[in-house]
Amino acid sequence: MAQNRTSNEQKLGKPLKRAFFARSVHEVAPDLIGATLLVDGVGGIIVELEAYHHSEPAAHSFRGPTPRNMVMFGPPGFAYVYRSYGIHWCVNFVCEKQGSASAVLIRALQPTQGIPAMRRRRGLHDERSLCSGPGKLTEALGITDAHNGLPVDAPPIALHARVEKPDIATGVRIGITKAVELPWRYGLKGSKFLSKPF
Template identity: 60%
Template sequence: MTASFLPHSSNPSGLDVKLFARHPAAVARDLIGMILTVDGVGGRIVETEAYHHEDPASHAFTGPTARNAAMFGPIGHAYVYRSYGLHWCLNLVCGEEPGSAVLIRALEPTAGIDLMRERRGVEPLRLLCSGPGRLCQALGVTREHDGARLDAPPFDLEPSMRDWEIAVGPRIGLTKGVQTPWRYGLAGSKFLSRPFPKSF
């Protein structure tokens, strides 16, 4: 299969697509602290996981399918899938070769909080986006966003204006690649889906 895998030449929201033309672990780390919104609703990225196309835990490991087609498309686009038939999960397509992506696991809510609470049916700020399924419900992300550009509405991704202390650890809920340290988080954030191990 020949996949289109070229950065866009235009970026109306100011997104630097070169951010995504690297190994997913580097992208996942650098996304921490950035502001992600969908139709103006969202917040600061505080937790991510990287998935490389040669990683046995990646959806792309066995090649392209109808479900993971966005992973083999252009970088700087969304890959949205349903987990266990229940929850949508948002990934950002990246990598030096087709088939890699970064899962957005948690946000610190900063914009559209009332709408997030309405969508989620919960009040505590900490519970709005602390997990990939909660995050997508709060931001209104569904399969309709699969393949959408991250540099055009409804998405907006803004760079961080400061450096952050990054926590690193193994990814969550896997049966393959369990010990691969490709989970990244904003150290000490109360908005993480779960704490990082103290020793790894």
């Protein structure tokens, strides 16, 4: 489906509101595949993400609230941005209900809007590599800790529902050492923009 579109052909679906995220993280995650994420008009189609539930040890919220993860314990539909390995920013969207502290980590996008800006920020030309990983996409979209705690349905962030139902692949999450057996990674089947093949 969407992986074959050019930026000129892309049609945006209806804007997603915070209420979209007030559901189980396992319902939200597959429904976000094929949706479009924009930050200040720059972004693309979500082709890969991971679900994190407060009940499992890979979730940042597993041991309770801290200054770092406090946004996860707030209401759904807000961005949780954190620094990974002291190098890269990662962006998540809080799900379920206030206090549940579950979220989806956005892992990869198919670039569709603002590609020249992405290339400048990333210092490379290859479209496939611009957003093919959680740290890459935040750099490409200019996401930093300044976006932590912002609502997903108000500027500078915009989310639009997918316009076609995608074929979704699932698998185990990447780069974690706990709860590694859980098949909570979701992706657009066959997309060349994934961080890693399924």
